[in-house]
Amino acid sequence: MAPKVLISDKLSPAAVQIFKDRGVDADFLPEVGKDKEKLLELIGQYDGLAIRSATKVTEKIIAAADRLKVIGRAGIGVDNVDIPKATARGIIVMNTPFGNAITTAEHAISMMMSVARQIPAADASTQAGKWEKSRFMGRELTGKTLGLIGCGNIGSIVADRAIGLKMRVIAYDPFLTPERALALGVEKVALDELLSRSDFITLHTPLTDKTRNVISADAIAKMKRGAFLINCARGGLADEAAVRVALDEGKLAGAAFDVFVEEPAKDNVLFGAPNFVSTPHLGASTSEAQENVALQVAEQMCDYLLDGAVRNALNMPSISAEEAPKLAPFVRLAEQLGSFAGQLTETGIEGIRLEYAGAIAEMNVQALTAAAITGLLTPLLQTVNMVSAPTLAKERGIRIEETRREKQGAYETYMRLTVITERQERSVAGTVFADGKPRIIQVKGINMEAELGPHMLYITNEDKPGFIGHLGMELGSSGVNIATFHLGRIAPGEDAICLVEVDGEVPDEVMARLRAVSHVKQVQALKF
Numbered sequence: 001m002a003p004k005v006l007i008s009d010k011l012s013p014a015a016v017q018i019f020k021d022r023g024v025d026a027d028f029l030p031e032v033g034k035d036k037e038k039l040l041e042l043i044g045q046y047d048g049l050a051i052r053s054a055t056k057v058t059e060k061i062i063a064a065a066d067r068l069k070v071i072g073r074a075g076i077g078v079d080n081v082d083i084p085k086a087t088a089r090g091i092i093v094m095n096t097p098f099g100n101a102i103t104t105a106e107h108a109i110s111m112m113m114s115v116a117r118q119i120p121a122a123d124a125s126t127q128a129g130k131w132e133k134s135r136f137m138g139r140e141l142t143g144k145t146l147g148l149i150g151c152g153n154i155g156s157i158v159a160d161r162a163i164g165l166k167m168r169v170i171a172y173d174p175f176l177t178p179e180r181a182l183a184l185g186v187e188k189v190a191l192d193e194l195l196s197r198s199d200f201i202t203l204h205t206p207l208t209d210k211t212r213n214v215i216s217a218d219a220i221a222k223m224k225r226g227a228f229l230i231n232c233a234r235g236g237l238a239d240e241a242a243v244r245v246a247l248d249e250g251k252l253a254g255a256a257f258d259v260f261v262e263e264p265a266k267d268n269v270l271f272g273a274p275n276f277v278s279t280p281h282l283g284a285s286t287s288e289a290q291e292n293v294a295l296q297v298a299e300q301m302c303d304y305l306l307d308g309a310v311r312n313a314l315n316m317p318s319i320s321a322e323e324a325p326k327l328a329p330f331v332r333l334a335e336q337l338g339s340f341a342g343q344l345t346e347t348g349i350e351g352i353r354l355e356y357a358g359a360i361a362e363m364n365v366q367a368l369t370a371a372a373i374t375g376l377l378t379p380l381l382q383t384v385n386m387v388s389a390p391t392l393a394k395e396r397g398i399r400i401e402e403t404r405r406e407k408q409g410a411y412e413t414y415m416r417l418t419v420i421t422e423r424q425e426r427s428v429a430g431t432v433f434a435d436g437k438p439r440i441i442q443v444k445g446i447n448m449e450a451e452l453g454p455h456m457l458y459i460t461n462e463d464k465p466g467f468i469g470h471l472g473m474e475l476g477s478s479g480v481n482i483a484t485f486h487l488g489r490i491a492p493g494e495d496a497i498c499l500v501e502v503d504g505e506v507p508d509e510v511m512a513r514l515r516a517v518s519h520v521k522q523v524q525a526l527k528f
Ligand SMILES: NC(=O)c1ccc[n+]([C@@H]2O[C@H](COP(=O)([O-])OP(=O)(O)OC[C@H]3O[C@@H](n4cnc5c(N)ncnc54)[C@H](O)[C@@H]3O)[C@@H](O)[C@H]2O)c1
Pocket: 075, 076, 077, 078, 097, 100, 101, 104, 149, 150, 151, 152, 153, 154, 155, 172, 173, 174, 175, 176, 204, 205, 206, 207, 210, 211, 232, 233, 234, 258, 259, 281, 282, 283, 284, 285
């Protein structure tokens, strides 16, 4: 059955066409995003949800999203999605980090020019038949200092354009490296220095606990009298009430906001303030940017739903479309090793150690580790996948160690998973053969070579004559057919392991008889 996607926001129709061309059923219902109840009613039917900023993907929506595998944001900001809740349910959240960056940077520059020359007010006055030439005295940009708070994708494009306008650009961004600042032609400064030196300040950070109200009354007090403030990033970065006071008092010569604490902004404290310019969250609204983000998000969602490729996800390592089919057998191996160890572990898991050697060490190990944790936790938790597994493990205090080795042993690829509990460490290792099928090649240091089937018996025993015959007889007389049989031992007469694939589930009474077979130490049924 073709995957089904709901487009619940005003995305460019280009997205619908991509979904159609790739064989994904897409329902284009752009009004649903604003109607919480309708979204709640419909969401259970979909594998994918394509959104912009109007759709709020809350905990309640996620709880009702029984089939949902991916949320695709045609744009950058994902503050309208409850990512931790999506992650816990194994839903990938992806965005399009570059598709609307140029357009938004251009909007910030437009807002800076508009507010510097009071264009909206001058336009309204002129069209009202007044000719108030002396009322609208503006400010020149050339030679002025522009302070960027946040110098990522959009901030750095703004810097480039502002340098073109002959402005001096300074930036406050803790993650901006000196090399990057140099390459951009930007001076990296501390926040207080930026506040005191800038003639214009533009905001380009996400809204986080650290950035909320970065422009507070205190921050405004540190700014130059007559400075301008531009916010095309997120409402909440500036304290709107404090900005209103500063505009009324003339501390700020003007402010231009595209984004507001509450959107849609219908009755904002800033409305009507002197030299306040506003737009209704139009930063990304150009036909070019909307086409870019719609195409990109639709392709990314199709890649994931159809091929398992992951791009621009905020809660899962990337897996390229070329890589996905090559990685698939190794993901299966990692899941099997995790599941094998998980089913044999009865006490609390303190940590897991993952060792990758040979060709596998060069692969997307982050994805393989996520797959191994998925396999490990699946027997313990109801719903877990590669998206939720690392978070669920972390929440449970499970330590994850990863090592990569170039050295190859007998096998071209070698992956070993060791589960660490308070009582013991148990390891299981495997490889993928040229036929693309995973094999178990070591259990607790004992070499063997076994392909796992849906129903397996894991038996530990003493290596003594008669054991195999006795075991075979018990299974045969109980009507349990043996599909494959694999043996390994430390040394003649010592501890041994036996992995048997059987055709179907082994009833409890048969399990009890197997446990009574002489030289048997442990018998456990495993499912894959
Ligand atoms: N108005 C719109 O329509 C529109 C369109 C696109 C993006 N946006 C918003 O613009 C903002 C920036 O987007 P981007 O693509 O440049 O993001 P980005 O992730 O590329 O850049 C954000 C920058 O902020 C910096 N940063 C993080 N915390 C900081 C802090 N405490 N102090 C200073 N800097 C900090 C980061 O280091 C990073 O360099 C986002 O909030 C995004 O949602 C708005």
